Amino acid sequence: MPALPSAVGNAGRYTTVAMILHWIVALGILALLGIGLIMKHGGLPPQRMFQLFQLHKSIGITVLFAVILRLIWRLTHAAPALPATMPRIERKTAHAGHIALYALMLGLPLLGWGVVSASAFSIPTVLFGEIPWPDLPVLPNMDHKDVAEGILTALHKYGAWLMIALLAAHIGAVLRHRFVLHDGVAGRMIFLPRFSKTPHSPSVRKA
Ligand code: HEM
DSSP states (O other), rough: OOOBBOBTTTSSSSSSHHHHHHHHHHHHHHHHHHHHHHHHHSSSHHHHHHHHHHHHHHHHHHHHHHHHHHHHHHSSSSSOOOOTTTTHHHHHHHHHHHHHHHHHHHHHHHHHHHHHHHHHHHEEEEETTTTEEEEOGGGOTTTTTHHHHHHHHHHHHHHHHHHHHHHHHHHHHHHHIIIOOOOOOGGGGOOOOOOOOOOTTHHHHOO
């Protein structure tokens, strides 16, 4: 099989495209978690709640597209190699964590879209107040769509909590690489040149 083009930048980092997609998705997901929890549990007046639901749906569909682009990029570009000193078990755990994150990044927006499509209220989705967005097929016309809506809502909600747990582990791992191991892994997804100068960076190795 021909080797994938490398996603490594010139200092053992991800490329600019990979970084841009990573940070669009990361910021989008943080916003969605915050907005989702406030709109559901914030006790807001109905009009404000409606606005937040529309904003949540708009950012959620945008994130879905960014995640699809990111997946395509990731599947066609190899990630920079991990340090040779990293134990096998840690590599496997990191790999499994990344797969779980991708599954949730893709699954949560689709589940949310499913909730809206099966909703008894049939409230139209208009992205950012401008773009009318269709429901998913089949769900709006199902006989017992209230059952489907209940199941999808529960999966979306518990999936969001699982996402929070995985994000906490992901950020914890990044901080460990940055402040305990000092192995350069944490800087590979960061634009700042100083943060990214690592023992893996060719410029540092020469020094
Ligand atoms: C990565 C993407 C997403 C994340 C992280 C996310 C997160 C959340 C969270 C944290 C909640 C509150 C759950 C609760 O405690 O009850 C929520 C609720 C909701 N989300 Fe999302 N969401 C995402 C994508 C979407 C999308 C794309 C849509 C629709 C197009 C959507 C529609 C909804 C709806 C309708 C609810 C309320 C469900 C209910 O009535 O309980 N979400 N979301």
